[in-house]
Amino acid sequence: MSDDKTPKAANIFDVARLAGVSHQTVSRVLNGLPNVRPATKERVEQAIAQLRYSPSPAARALVTRRTRTIGLITPGISDHGPVSIAMHFNLAARLARYSVDTVSQVDSDPETVRTAVEGLLRQRVDAIVAVVTDFGVLELVRGLDITIPLVASASTARRSPRVVSIDQYRGARAAVRHLAELGHTRIHHLTGPNAATDSAERIRGWRDELSAHRLEAPDPIAGNWTAESGYRVGLTLDLEPGAAVFASNDLSALGLLSALRERGLRVPEDVSVVGFDDVPEAAFFYPPLTTVRQDFAALGRQLMQKVLLALEEGDMETMDTPLPTELIVRASTTQR
Template structure:
């Protein structure tokens, strides 16, 4: 009985054939394999792994594509032995289901994994000092290398400033303009974009539905709205407040539905805009024919509202990448082995938001 010939691609080849030797196990790809596949140096691959901020986007994308093709993942255990670090980032996050913080956390987790770090999350039960200290203690007990503080309530940030944190840390949003640890999306700039869009369409009575008190985003977006209205010599309308939910936007819409002089609304998030559109439509006011509506965040569903919602998009993946790159620099994680690689304090700009124009806005009187 003849022995079948090995098919192409068999693991038994060359001198091993016919000698009874076991097939070689395929070698796992290493950093130099990735460099060859991407056509870059192995130092460049290290910079991508560690989230170095100076790389061109096309170079980073090419290296990431090569990593995926070769199924290469940085070895956290090996790095921990060499660096005496846990290769774990702690994230302190407020409890809640708001899209912004949730999307920020997802972006941070993705950027950390690319850099070969794990993420350990501690949720705050509330903004009280005891809750914050307990959450910090949980993360410190797990020997994290650094902290990202994703708790955008002003009370939480004020409490954290009072604490003496010796571990490297970055805050996502802060009320202090020159905080060396701060990274953010330009919330005031995004609110000004939304308001300016409505003003350019000829609207003059524009109401702002603000978020709940005590949130950094609420305060920053109110500033952006008022500043842009005043820049156009328009009197800002009295604020209506919600709690980020569609239900609160619906209640605000009921309060506005009878005021036919109001021709546009800027909602501080997309969920409240959804409730607002519902209330208006229920009372015979249709967007954008009778009233224009702009939201904020660009949640995945915003393009499928009726009508599709004009909104302000926050680049959460970029925010996550910058947070992780900044934190690794503060930790001293330099991919080229030359010491700390953090950008100089004050040199990391806010992430710039983008206005996404859809069908919920139109010229006044249209």
């Protein structure tokens, strides 16, 4: 009988011995977790390359009782924000060598989302991430008691270790501050849907910034984040000389711009307009739109980092600081 000369495949402990670190440190490097010194990370990566180590997903699942799959629950809407968050989370998960099982909910109500959570638990996902746009769903997520990590992307004034977010409140304040500093004294706000968490935070920021400038807050104008709603509002909105409008998103701002142009009102000479989101088309509106940019790529990475910390470190208590926004000034606003 001939000897089998096939070299034995390296394992994580071989990598750890060669790099002079623990196997937990090797795991942290493989999963892209923070708090590994650059020199240590380099030694581990050199050892991985030297040993040609390739972790087996099947073997790792047997050892850790994990599937390396994350459940992602998204609202069944095509709005720029939720779609971008989902896309960038998927990219971050892929970089961390996780697959994503996505459930898109046509009805974003608590019971529908609860059913989605139960379905993902039956599939033995390692963690669940929810892109939340509705107050009722946010309260459900906060109250769920399940055995795996659950992380949500949501806008809320009440912070939670389960929630990561972009700072809608300060983004709205920056938009209104820009208009006030240009000399506008009457700043209207076209809102998003009543049940939307993002919309509520932007309304709160609009009110507080007006108060900081000792300006009266007109009644908010109900919208639903569509270009059609902005257009309908723009046809009838009573605008005083030198007025401005802060639209809760760029699509409603687009409809507003179209209606104002039909009425013979010039933007920004007669009316300044600011949006929110900085959709890729915003720079090509007529005129190019001043807006508030959100970093959805950073949010996707933060969601995945939160999941990894929970899975690898058992850390679900760290409170994350909301990510900042950026005011992008273009041609739809001007000095009074």
